[in-house]
Amino acid sequence: MSYVAEQNVIGALFIDNSCIDQIYSFLEPKMFTSELLGNIYTEFLKAYDNHYEVNLVAIIQKLNNDRYPEGLIGDEIKNCVSLAVTSTTVKSYADMVYKEYKAMCLNKILESTLVTPDNVDSSITSLITQIEALKDDRELKSKPLPVIVRENKRNYFKEQDKPKIDLGFYKLDDLLGGLEGGDMIVIGARPAVGKSAFVTQIAASMAKSGKKIGFYNLEMQEKQVYERFVSAQSGISLTRIRRALQYIGDEKEKFEKANEELEKRDNIIITTGSKSIGEIRSECRHMGYDIVIIDYMQLLKADRSYRGNRREEVGEISRGIKALAMELNIPVIALSQLNRLSEYRADAEPTMSELREAGDIEQDASVIMLLWNSNQNDNTEKTCKIEKQRQGKTGRVKLRFDGDNMKFVEMQGDWQDAQETPFD
DSSP, X not given: OHHHHHHHHHHHHHHOGGGGGGTTTTOOGGGOSSHHHHHHHHHHHHHHHTTOOOOHHHXXXXXXXXXXXXXXXXXXXXXXXXXXXXXXXXXXXHHHHHHHHHHHHHHHHHHTOOOOTTTHHXXXXXXXXXXXXXXXXXXXXXXXXXXXXHHHGGGSSSOOSSOOBOOSOHHHHHHHOOBOXXXXXXXXXXXXXXXXXXXXXXXXXXXXXXXXXXXXXXXXOHHHHHHHHHHHHHOOOHHHHHHOSSOOTTHHHHHXXXXXXXXXXXXXXXXXXXXXXXXHHHHHTTSOOSEEEEEOGGGSBOSSOOTTOHHHHHHHHHHHHHHHHHHHTSOEEEEEEBOGGGGGSSSOOOOGGGBTTOTTHHHHOSEXXXXXXXXXXXXXXXXXXXXXXXXXXXXXXXXXXXXXXXXXXXXXXXXXXXXXXXXX
């Protein structure tokens, strides 16, 4: 019965996209027994979150792959629409799917509980807690330590099923050990040090490895973000791309090849313009991102007014970013400005206490990385230090920055010894 109910839900949504209003708050993709129908429902949720409509062609384009060929998707959708007839029954069928899912969850709870005379009292308490959470549609966060041990102990000293996410810089990745779900990574720098170029290079490296990235650039227009990507990809200076009236040398070939490569990177989703953390959470919830990047956090709007108390406002934004990382179980990289204090030091080396309008940033962040000009006479020489890392080592890495090509290179020992981390 559940599968038929799922078909009716999907059919109703195709008949009338707007009827998702009635079921959005309680029906989730994981509740579908059919993976394909759950994926189709996810596309409707994405459309609702991001204020656009979907149709048969759009769904097929999104989901078409070796596992779900175009014909299979089209036939399934046609069956759903012919079965549904009307969108007015969407809520009743969604209720059926929802109750079937809860029944399945309850059976799993009961089947996984081994009651013995020694643990009967604790087992009853655990069962009541889990069942109450299920009844109230809450995700149970508390677990006895032995349960956590049994769930995790087999995941170590072996190849990971889900590899951690690297930045694309060998030495930094060695220090970090990879980014994990729930991590909030703050990258702080003064203006014009290159933090936007740094995170753009990180995004491109992650995209090349197959990761899906939600890239929120709050200070640039789409055209400016594109120029940085194409400069780094092509090796043509940003100045040339922005101002040149005609190609010289092999620029035409490099430019066309770079654009050809970038057109394949549909796993980088770029959003520009003013946003609140609540809007970002809503837009990301069903997008399936592996990582979200925010450039930069002081430009985010809080979800409520603080009447001029900027420190409290940034504190709420920081907590919102951490909550986003935890809710979606993905890393979130947030860029942050630093105040001027480091500029008055001879070596200009910043500390995390100089994060601008710091609020709770220092406390919320899993990792804090600081980037600065190491040589006041040569702005190509940078240092990136990991100032804070909850789960690993701190340390620093020397970098050289090619500002014309928007590209960072790790250094080996002396500034003249470069260890390339290819962008393309």
